[in-house]
Amino acid sequence: MTKPRIGVLTSGGDCPGLNAVLRGVVLAAEKLGWEVLGFLDGFEGLLPPGNYMLLDRPRTAGIMPRGGTIIGTTNRGHFVAKVGAGDRTVVAEEVIADAREVLKELRVEALIIVGGDGSMVTALQLQEAGINCIGVPKTIDNDLEATAMTFGFDSAVATVMDALDRLHTTATSHKRVMVLEVMGRHAGWIALHGGIAGGAHIILIPEIPFDYDKIAAAINARADRGSLSAIVVVAEGACPRDGQIVMRPNQEGEYRLGGIGDIVAREIAAHTGKETRCTVLGHLQRGGAPTTLDRILGTRFGVKAVKLINEKQFGSMVSYQNYQVRHVPIAEAVNRLRLVPIDGEMVQTARDVEISFGD
Numbered sequence: 144m145t146k147p148r149i150g151v152l153t154s155g156g157d158c159p160g161l162n163a164v165l166r167g168v169v170l171a172a173e174k175l176g177w178e179v180l181g182f183l184d185g186f187e188g189l190l191p192p193g194n195y196m197l198l199d200r201p202r203t204a205g206i207m208p209r210g211g212t213i214i215g216t217t218n219r220g221h222f223v224a225k226v227g228a229g230d231r232t233v234v235a236e237e238v239i240a241d242a243r244e245v246l247k248e249l250r251v252e253a254l255i256i257v258g259g260d261g262s263m264v265t266a267l268q269l270q271e272a273g274i275n276c277i278g279v280p281k282t283i284d285n286d287l288e289a290t291a292m293t294f295g296f297d298s299a300v301a302t303v304m305d306a307l308d309r310l311h312t313t314a315t316s317h318k319r320v321m322v323l324e325v326m327g328r329h330a331g332w333i334a335l336h337g338g339i340a341g342g343a344h345i346i347l348i349p350e351i352p353f354d355y356d357k358i359a360a361a362i363n364a365r366a367d368r369g370s371l372s373a374i375v376v377v378a379e380g381a382c383p384r385d386g387q388i389v390m391r392p393n394q395e396g397e398y399r400l401g402g403i404g405d406i407v408a409r410e411i412a413a414h415t416g417k418e419t420r421c422t423v424l425g426h427l428q429r430g431g432a433p434t435t436l437d438r439i440l441g442t443r444f445g446v447k448a449v450k451l452i453n454e455k456q457f458g459s460m461v462s463y464q465n466y467q468v469r470h471v472p473i474a475e476a477v478n479r480l481r482l483v484p485i486d487g488e489m490v491q492t493a494r495d496v497e498i499s500f501g502d
């Protein structure tokens with residue numbers, strides 16, 4: 144007798160914890176007597192003739208501690224339904240029709256899509272075109288609406304914290320200001336959580352426009368108290384009041400957020416006269432082994448996705464709410480970025496431990 148088959152793919156920027164999801168999916172599916180096909184390199188694996196590998200127990204054994212994704216991913220290609228913030232495109236009908244045909248020929252009854260906001264927009268389109276989809280929210284940025292947390296975020300924050308611990312010692316030795324630029328797109332979650340955990344003195348996030356005079360005042364106030372070094376975390380999407388978000392082209396000519404760290408460092412030096420250095424943490428935040436939390440969250444999300452297929456809750460996205468793994472309609476999760484509430488408890492806590500937001 145042929146086994147029921149499901150598919151899984153990982154899409155968008157990678158993050159620690161993706162392999163924990165894949166392992167969770169495979170173990171939960173095998174328990175139900177199902178077979179799992181892992182489509183390679185995101186949605187691109189759905190194009191004819193179908194590029195996939197069988198994911199089974201031996202194939203997924205030992206993968207949980209590994210960063211990245213064993214089935215590959217991409218944030219470009221034929222299925223990109225969203226480019227940057229607010230810039231939307233739709234996936235061509237013939238591309239979706241091709242994918243539907245491939246899934247039909249391979250007898251894949253439902254597809255688990257592990258991705259961020261853009262991937263969920265594509266998932267919704269596939270669902271509307273009659274492909275049974277379940278979404279699993281992933282991104283280091285933690286900016287997806289309808290889930291309190293995405294896996295990958297905690298690992299990225301741990302990397303920021305580790306970097307800050309290291310910057311503290313060299314900053315103190317040289318009595319310098321150290322600026323650390325971190326990822327997060329248009330949300331300041333990584334900067335805020337990493338900055339608090341790493342004992343930053345100034346955190347600059349996209350949600351709170353900053354002022355160089357205020358940053359200089361905070362650094363000078365520290366100096367007046369005898370602390371001659373300072374640690375500044377700046378989110379890549381942060382920008383000064385009346386300023387512009389900084390972007391730069393990569394080798395492919397695509398514009399990516401980044402570059403604000405150098406500018407902030409230059410301005411701090413000019414405003415305070417203090418020796419200032421900038422470190423850009425970049426893709427280190429996306430690599431390496433997942434933290435305990437991301438391994439557990441990834442496993443829970445993978446298992447839940449299989450359960451949702453079993454319950455035929457197609458068009459749903461796994462969601463983390465009040466420490467429980469639940470689900471919401473994918474439609475509720477897309478097109479709305481979850482930003483840091485500027486009057487929220489986290490920002491207030493930071494202010495209460497004398498962290499300045501440069502405002």
Ligand code: F6P
Nearest residue numbers: 156282283284326327328399400
């Ligand atoms: O969305 C995840 C993320 O790492 C962002 O924080 C960052 O702006 C972007 O992806 C980088 O993308 P790429 O890997 O394509 O340079």
